Amino acid sequence: MPVSIEDVAKKANVSISTVSRVLNSKNIVNQDTKKRVEEAIEELGYRPNVFARGLMLQKSNILALVLPDLHGEFYSEIIRGANLKARELGYHMMISSVDADDDGKDVLSTVSSPGLADGIIVMVSDMDSKIRKTLKKTNIPIVLLDGEVPDVKHDTVVIDQRMGADAMVRHILAGNETDRIIFIGGPQTNLDTIDRLAAYKQVMTEVNRTPINEDIVHLDYSYKTAFEYAIERVMEWSSVPTTIFAANDEMAAAIVDAAIAATLNVPQHLRVVGFDDTRIAQLTHPRLTTVRVPMADMGAIAVELLCKRITEENRPASKVTLQAEVVIRESCGSRLNGDQ
Amino acid sequence: MPVSIEDVAKKANVSISTVSRVLNSKNIVNQDTKKRVEEAIEELGYRPNVFARGLMLQKSNILALVLPDLHGEFYSEIIRGANLKARELGYHMMISSVDADDDGKDVLSTVSSPGLADGIIVMVSDMDSKIRKTLKKTNIPIVLLDGEVPDVKHDTVVIDQRMGADAMVRHILAGNETDRIIFIGGPQTNLDTIDRLAAYKQVMTEVNRTPINEDIVHLDYSYKTAFEYAIERVMEWSSVPTTIFAANDEMAAAIVDAAIAATLNVPQHLRVVGFDDTRIAQLTHPRLTTVRVPMADMGAIAVELLCKRITEENRPASKVTLQAEVVIRESCGSRLNGDQ
DNA sequence: CTGAAAGCGCTTACAG
DNA sequence: CTGAAAGCGCTTACAG
Numbered sequence: 001m002p003v004s005i006e007d008v009a010k011k012a013n014v015s016i017s018t019v020s021r022v023l024n025s026k027n028i029v030n031q032d033t034k035k036r037v038e039e040a041i042e043e044l045g046y047r048p049n050v051f052a053r054g055l056m057l058q059k060s061n062i063l064a065l066v067l068p069d070l071h072g073e074f075y076s077e078i079i080r081g082a083n084l085k086a087r088e089l090g091y092h093m094m095i096s097s098v099d100a101d102d103d104g105k106d107v108l109s110t111v112s113s114p115g116l117a118d119g120i121i122v123m124v125s126d127m128d129s130k131i132r133k134t135l136k137k138t139n140i141p142i143v144l145l146d147g148e149v150p151d152v153k154h155d156t157v158v159i160d161q162r163m164g165a166d167a168m169v170r171h172i173l174a175g176n177e178t179d180r181i182i183f184i185g186g187p188q189t190n191l192d193t194i195d196r197l198a199a200y201k202q203v204m205t206e207v208n209r210t211p212i213n214e215d216i217v218h219l220d221y222s223y224k225t226a227f228e229y230a231i232e233r234v235m236e237w238s239s240v241p242t243t244i245f246a247a248n249d250e251m252a253a254a255i256v257d258a259a260i261a262a263t264l265n266v267p268q269h270l271r272v273v274g275f276d277d278t279r280i281a282q283l284t285h286p287r288l289t290t291v292r293v294p295m296a297d298m299g300a301i302a303v304e305l306l307c308k309r310i311t312e313e314n315r316p317a318s319k320v321t322l323q324a325e326v327v328i329r330e331s332c333g334s335r336l337n338g339d340q
Numbered sequence: 341m342p343v344s345i346e347d348v349a350k351k352a353n354v355s356i357s358t359v360s361r362v363l364n365s366k367n368i369v370n371q372d373t374k375k376r377v378e379e380a381i382e383e384l385g386y387r388p389n390v391f392a393r394g395l396m397l398q399k400s401n402i403l404a405l406v407l408p409d410l411h412g413e414f415y416s417e418i419i420r421g422a423n424l425k426a427r428e429l430g431y432h433m434m435i436s437s438v439d440a441d442d443d444g445k446d447v448l449s450t451v452s453s454p455g456l457a458d459g460i461i462v463m464v465s466d467m468d469s470k471i472r473k474t475l476k477k478t479n480i481p482i483v484l485l486d487g488e489v490p491d492v493k494h495d496t497v498v499i500d501q502r503m504g505a506d507a508m509v510r511h512i513l514a515g516n517e518t519d520r521i522i523f524i525g526g527p528q529t530n531l532d533t534i535d536r537l538a539a540y541k542q543v544m545t546e547v548n549r550t551p552i553n554e555d556i557v558h559l560d561y562s563y564k565t566a567f568e569y570a571i572e573r574v575m576e577w578s579s580v581p582t583t584i585f586a587a588n589d590e591m592a593a594a595i596v597d598a599a600i601a602a603t604l605n606v607p608q609h610l611r612v613v614g615f616d617d618t619r620i621a622q623l624t625h626p627r628l629t630t631v632r633v634p635m636a637d638m639g640a641i642a643v644e645l646l647c648k649r650i651t652e653e654n655r656p657a658s659k660v661t662l663q664a665e666v667v668i669r670e671s672c673g674s675r676l677n678g679d680q
Numbered sequence: 681c682t683g684a685a686a687g688c689g690c691t692t693a694c695a696g
Numbered sequence: 697c698t699g700a701a702a703g704c705g706c707t708t709a710c711a712g
Contacts, residue, residue, distance in 0.1 A: 004689060015699045020691060030697055050456045051394035052689035055704045060391070062434070062456070076416035083437060092456070094402070094434045097423060116390045116402070116432070253623060260625065283593060283623045285600070344705060355683045360707060370681055392705035395688045682712085688705105696698085 003044045012040040023048060063306055064094045064117035065299075068125045073278040074248075074295060078145070081296030082121065085303040091118075093303075119306040121145060121299075126189050141309040143302045147191045155305040156319040157298055161192055164291040164324030165199035168273060171289070171326050172243045173207065175333055176271065180240055183211070184229075184255070185247040186221040193218070196247050196275065219251060226251035230258035238269040243332060249274035249281045249290055256284045256331060267333035277327050286330030293324050343384045352380040363388060403646055404434045404457035405639075408465045413618045414588075414635055418485070421636030422461065425643040431458075433643075459646040461485060461639075466529050481649040483642045487531045495645040496659040497638055501532055504631040504664030505539035508613060511629070511666050512583045513547065515673055516611065520580055523551070524569075524595070525587040526561040533558070536587050536615065559591060566591035570598035578609040583672060589614035589621045589630055596624045596671060607673035617667050626670030633664050 005023075009016045014033055021029050022037045029037075040046070054060045063086055067075050079095065086093045094117060119141035124132055132149045135142065142154040172181055183200045185193035197216065204211045219225045226246070237244070238259070246252035252274030259270050266272055266286055274281055277292035301320055308315065345363075349356045354373055361369050362377045369377075380386070394400045403426055407415050419435065426433045434457060459481035464472055472489045475482065482494040512521055523540045525533035537556065544551045559565045566586070577584070578599070586592035592614030599610050606612055606626055614621055617632035641660055648655060 006689080016690080017692080017699060017701095018697090021698085024691080028697070033697080049395070049689050051391045051400070052704085053691080054391035055389070055395055055689080055706085056691045058704080060456075073413060073416065076413070076419070079416070079419070079435070080437075083435065087436065092434055092436065094432055095419070095423065096427065096432065097420075116400075257623075257625075280619075280623060283597075283620060285597075285625055346705080356706080357683060357685095357708080358681090361682085364707080368681070373681080389705050392688090393707080395690085395705080396707045398688080684711090686707105686709090688707090690704085691702105693702090695700090 002049070003046045005046070005048065007044055008037065008040045008046050011044060012037045060116055060118055061090060062092045062094055062117045063303060064096065064120040066096050066098055066120060066122045068123055069097055073280070074276060074293075077278075077295035078123070078299040081299030082303045083299070084296075085300035089303065089307050091303070091307065119143070119310045121302045121306055123147070124149065125191055126187070141306060141313075143306045143309065145298060145302055153317055155309055155317050157301050157305065158319065158321055159293050159298065159324050160321050161195035161324060162199040164275070164293070164326070165196040166203055167324075167326045168245065168275075168291050169200050169203040171328070172245065172271070172273065172332060173203070176241060176243060178241055179243045179271065180215065180237075181211075181243050181245055182215045182217070182237070183245050183247070184226065184251055185216070185218050188218050190221075193247050200245060221248050221250060223250045223254045226254035227258050230255040231261060234259045234262045234264060234270060238264050243271035243273065246272065246274050249276045249278045249288055252288050252290065252331070253280050253284045256286070256288070260285075266331055271332045273332045281327070281329070284331065289329045289332035290327050291324045292327045294322050297322060342389070343386045345386070345388065347384055348377065348380045348386050351384060352377045400456055400458055401430060402432045402434055402457045403643060404436065404460040406436050406438055406460060406462045408463055409437055413620070414616060414633075417618075417635035418463070418639040421639030422643045423639070424636075425640040429643065429647050431643070431647065459483070459650045461642045461646055463487070464489065465531055466527070481646060481653075483646045483649065485638060485642055493657055495649055495657050497641050497645065498659065498661055499633050499638065499664050500661050501535035501664060502539040504615070504633070504666070505536040506543055507666045508585065508615075508631050509540050509543040511668070512585065512611070512613065512672060513543070516581060516583060518581060519583045519611065520555065520577075521551075521583050521585055522555045522557070522577070523585050523587070524566065524591055525556070525558050528558050530561075533587050540585060561588050561590060563590045563594045566594035567598050570595040571601060574599045574602045574604060574610060578604050583611035583613065586612065586614050589616050589618045589628055592628050592630065592671070593620050593624045596626070596628070600625075606671055611672045613672045621667070621669070624671065629669045629672040630667050631664045632667045634662050637662060 005016045005019050008019045012019065014037060018029060018033060019037050022034050050060070065079065065082055067078065069075060083093050117140070121143045122135065123145035124147045135149050144154050144156045146158055148156055169181065172179065181204065183197055185197055187193065201211055219229060244252070244255050246255060252272050255272050256266050259266050259272070264270055272288070274288040274290035275293070277290045281288040281290045301322070305318065305320065345356045345359050349359045352359065354377060358369060358373060359377050362374050390400070405419065405422055407418065409415060423433050457480070461483045462475065463485035464487045475489050475492055482492065484494050484496045486498055488496055509521065512519065521540070521544065523537055525537055527533065541551055559569060584592070584595050586595060592612050595612050596606050599606050599612070604610055612628070614628040614630035615633070617630045621628040621630045641662070645658065645660065
């Protein structure tokens with residue numbers, strides 16, 4: 001039987017009101033009584049019951065983080081960044097994953113009003129995701145990661161995917177103007193892929209090289225699929241000057257490996273760039289030119305926004321856009337040492 | 341103002357007791373009343389208040405997972421495995437990280453009795469970790485990952501590191517009997533490193549090759565440190581037949597890269613093996629021979645044990661040992677194609 | 681099968 | 697500065 005506020009009160013010879021006061025350091029308490037109470041708390045090892053407190057305060061100090069998947073470094077960095085910031089601000093973090101077919105009712109309902117979490121950070125990376133509909137019905141503070149849900153009032157933190165992809169395509173063109181550029185994306189409904197592809201199309205069109213359908217392919221972001229796809233095609237690709245613009249590092253790494261398996265030299269016979277700048281980008285040979293997405297920052301900023309929203313319900317919804325920047329390494333023949 | 345059980349009761353023309361009964365489907369409720377109540381719940385979008393329920397039931401359906409760090413694939417796999425299983429069993433998961441200097445009081449106290457979480461999974465990977473002391477004082481259900489804390493009654497899930505390391509050293513010796521074998525571990529107080537090193541010493545001693553001090557080095561598990569260390573020494577290492585046994589894949593990858601940077605061939609001029617079988621192991625060239633540690637399983641089983649402990653307080657503490665197995669790839673010259 | 685009432689452990693006006 | 701009391705939203709014996 002855990003010790004309650006009443007036990008403390010008895011031991012310190014005061015009322016529970018007084019104990020509560022020293023606990024919350026609200027109203028002023030006499031120095032001596034305060035000391036007596038604190039000693040009693042210490043001796044008894046008293047910890048306030050979170051539920052009782054939550055019942056009164058309608059606040060749990062818990063934030064929920066809902067991600068589409070918990071797999072891979074991308075998400076683990078978000079979790080890390082969010083967790084650090086949450087602790088800093090005095091919140092705990094709950095975490096859960098919801099895949100695209102899941103409407104997330106399960107997760108959201110337990111977590112949401114009048115629920116466990118004071119607020120919730122949701123990443124909805126797929127356009128068709130059912131959770132988007134569920135979100136509309138929730139009226140707990142929400143921060144959306146990397147995507148927006150229409151008709152929901154919420155704060156948002158996004159990566160400027162378009163700028164990043166735009167800069168990347170220009171970087172490719174700067175080094176190798178005449179290259180055929182093949183875009184290899186994730187699923188068609190994936191929001192990141194949509195943005196990155198849009199930027200690719202736009203820049204290409206701008207330089208009068210409207211992309212043809214054969215140069216746009218959609219895979220599933222995985223190493224395996226990309227490797228299998230690439231191994232069949234690297235020889236053909238390398239027959240004319242070509243750069244592969246993969247929408248994540250995993251696929252880029254797979255393509256590099258497929259090229260190497262076919263005894264091609266990257267970047268000489270084939271150029272490859274990735275996206276995200278996960279650790280994989282530095283483990284390939286040659287290392288990947290890619291676009292850095294500040295994942296940990298994303299998590300941290302989302303937590304920050306959420307906490308602000310929780311304490312200040314009526315502040316206007318804000319949108320934070322994080323820049324993504326091109327990181328030049330060797331897989332594309334960098335401008336620094338590309339002319340050796 | 342969220343809708344309460346009272347609102348539902350009014351709408352359905354019953355008492356709150358009855359609403360509670362249909363909610364918890366305990367005692368039998370008349371079909372018609374039940375239906376009426378369910379409709380009211382649906383219409384009002386009623387969700388029971390978690391705190392009120394927790395106050396009564398002394399149960400939150402939340403599990404806490406405390407890891408030494410949230411960085412890297414190793415931990416993200418544990419989180420993933422744990423999270424999946426937790427959802428399956430109807431629990432939510434809270435997550436937090438605690439570093440070795442932190443005594444975790446902060447985390448544990450909020451999370452622990454009479455706290456938020458019904459139980460807690462803790463990974464304590466460092467012998468000196470202060471959290472070990474804090475753990476002794478907690479009397480909430482605990483499952484320990486990958487390490488034990490004396491004097492605490494708890495369930496445990498461990499990897500059989502020793503068997504894994506043992507098998508690995510024998511594998512190295514089987515292919516290259518006369519190789520000098522250098523063990524590169526993490527910090528001296530790291531429990532995994534301790535076990536892996538012990539196995540290395542034992543097998544070496546068994547074959548009458550008691551290791552010398554120069555062949556045992558402690559780094560910090562990171563790619564960077566290992567690369568810097570290796571780049572200075574690869575030439576010397578390769579001057580006699582040598583295998584590097586790194587205590588994780590990160591360091592193994594760094595050593596492979598250092599060797600390549602020195603234009604050495606792996607496994608011909610230098611052999612390298614890793615530990616963990618994280619994804620990195622398949623991204624190096626050559627790919628790493630390593631020891632597979634079932635991380636996701638570890639998370640899932642920990643959750644399972646914890647849930648059993650929560651519901652059956654008096655069951656005897658159990659210890660689940662997961663096997664680690666050698667995965668043969670190319671970095672050590674496999675038996676399959678090592679004699680080309 | 682159903683309702684009135686006690687109680688879970690807190691916080692917070694309200695008096696004093 | 698401090699205490700008695702109400703109340704947060706539930707669950708669960710206890711009567712009926």
